[in-house]
Amino acid sequence: xxxxxxxxxxxxxxxxxxxxxxxxxxxxxxxxxxxxxxxxxxxxxxxxxxxxxxxxxxxxxxxxxxxxxxxxxxxxxxxxxxxxxxxxxxxxxxxxxxxxxxxxxxxxxxxxxxxxxxxxxxxxxxxxxxxxxxxxxxxxxxxxxxxxxxxxxxxxxxxxxxxxxxxxxxxxxxxxxxxxxxxxxxxxxxxxxxxxxxxxxxxxxxxxxxxxxx
Amino acid sequence: xxxxxxxxxxxxxxxxxxxxxxxxxxxxxxxxxxxxxxxxxxxxxxxxxxxxxxxxxxxxxxxxxxxxxxxxxxxxxxxxxxxxxxxxxxxxxxxxxxxxxxxxxxxxxxxxxxxxxxxxxxxxxxxxxxxxxxxxxxxxxxxxxxxxxxxxxxxxxxxxxxxxxxxxxxxxxxxxxxxxxxxxxxxxxxxxxxxxxxxxxxxxxxxxxxxxxx
Numbered sequence: 001x002x003x004x005x006x007x008x009x010x011x012x013x014x015x016x017x018x019x020x021x022x023x024x025x026x027x028x029x030x031x032x033x034x035x036x037x038x039x040x041x042x043x044x045x046x047x048x049x050x051x052x053x054x055x056x057x058x059x060x061x062x063x064x065x066x067x068x069x070x071x072x073x074x075x076x077x078x079x080x081x082x083x084x085x086x087x088x089x090x091x092x093x094x095x096x097x098x099x100x101x102x103x104x105x106x107x108x109x110x111x112x113x114x115x116x117x118x119x120x121x122x123x124x125x126x127x128x129x130x131x132x133x134x135x136x137x138x139x140x141x142x143x144x145x146x147x148x149x150x151x152x153x154x155x156x157x158x159x160x161x162x163x164x165x166x167x168x169x170x171x172x173x174x175x176x177x178x179x180x181x182x183x184x185x186x187x188x189x190x191x192x193x194x195x196x197x198x199x200x201x202x203x204x205x206x207x208x209x210x211x212x213x214x
Numbered sequence: 215x216x217x218x219x220x221x222x223x224x225x226x227x228x229x230x231x232x233x234x235x236x237x238x239x240x241x242x243x244x245x246x247x248x249x250x251x252x253x254x255x256x257x258x259x260x261x262x263x264x265x266x267x268x269x270x271x272x273x274x275x276x277x278x279x280x281x282x283x284x285x286x287x288x289x290x291x292x293x294x295x296x297x298x299x300x301x302x303x304x305x306x307x308x309x310x311x312x313x314x315x316x317x318x319x320x321x322x323x324x325x326x327x328x329x330x331x332x333x334x335x336x337x338x339x340x341x342x343x344x345x346x347x348x349x350x351x352x353x354x355x356x357x358x359x360x361x362x363x364x365x366x367x368x369x370x371x372x373x374x375x376x377x378x379x380x381x382x383x384x385x386x387x388x389x390x391x392x393x394x395x396x397x398x399x400x401x402x403x404x405x406x407x408x409x410x411x412x413x414x415x416x417x418x419x420x421x422x423x424x425x426x427x428x
Contacts, residue, residue: 096410097410097411097413098310098312098406098407098410101410109382109383109413140382140383141383168323168354168389169323169354169355169389170388170389171385171386171387171388172385172386172388173385174384174385174386175382175383175384191411192312193312193407193410193411194411196310196311196312196315196407196411197311197405197407197408197410197411197412198411199311199323
């Protein structure tokens with residue numbers, strides 16, 4: 001019953017944000033997290049260990065695992081950093097700039113997957129630690145969408161758009177990357193610094209304003 | 215010699231940011247801090263204690279004190295929170311939304327001085343602790359300027375303007391409060407969430423775009 005009410009409320013808020021330009025997009029706030037390779041997963045959690053599903057994320061196939069790790073930098077430590085599944089080819093850590101200052105590292109602003117010459121850090125788990133020479137990034141804000149959404153918004157994969165955030169801390173984000181894939185779910189991904197700076201939380205709605213590349 | 219070079223570089227970057235509309239404004243990032251009343255200062259640091267000057271801030275008469283306090287919330291603790299001087303009529307704490315999540319409190323977005331029904335927290339010093347029922351805010355972004363600046367920018371005290379931030383995490387901040395006073399020094403004040411979200415640091419330049427109220 002509660003779930004049904006939540007769905008109705010979500011649908012109603014979606015259609016109200018869709019008024020006017022019809023370009024409302026729900027917000028997904030990414031807290032600090034780590035994607036692990038199978039090899040690093042075993043080093044941290046033990047030989048033969050596989051990730052324990054905890055809950056699904058909005059993007060198809062992605063999930064939060066029960067496992068967490070500790071990040072150890074030259075200036076500080078962050079505990080309880082969530083592992084996201086499934087396992088990937090390469091270990092990648094996404095943190096905010098604020099997290100970076102706390103750890104004493106300076107992760108570059110990058111799109112997910114682009115980790116060459118990014119920041120390093122020590123990652124500790126219950127069964128061991130790994131020393132990453134690179135892999136820590138500050139993820140650039142982006143919008144996931146399906147081809148249907150892209151057509152409706154008049155944008156293409158890898159376009160950059162501007163996004164309007166309403167409210168007392170309202171702003172217009174420039175340089176927002178569009179990512180189109182049939183399996184994606186419409187969502188504006190920002191990190192905790194961006195969310196907290198402009199007063200956004202999960203499920204809030206923002207508006208796609210214009211394409212910068214066309 | 216080093217200081218002269220720095221001044222020249224600062225002047226050059228200022229004049230380059232002043233190109234076009236001539237509306238470059240230097241950024242001042244406010245880290246979490248506390249302003250103390252004389253009474254609270256004595257409770258935290260001992261009877262008869264006065265603040266120890268550490269370094270001047272850019273705004274005339276304001277200084278960072280050598281003293282720091284610990285904030286204790288229901289969910290967490292933040293150590294080494296800087297006391298700013300001089301003493302004020304009422305104790306006020308300015309933290310970011312990220313700090314608020316860490317402490318487990320939700321400070322409202324307010325202009326400095328407006329602390330009625332704001333968040334509470336426990337403040338601990340070397341000689342005792344105080345329990346604030348209110349006084350913790352998330353400071354709204356604002357620009358300090360002198361009357362000459364206001365005339366040049368075509369704005370008035372208490373106006374709201376938009377501010378453009380350049381760079382890969384570029385954005386346009388709306389609802390930026392203008393504060394005009396003969397003793398003010400031109401500076402765009404933002405908190406650490408805002409600075410880290412858009413890649414700004416102390417001394418960077420932003421551009422005043424337009425007045426929203428006129």
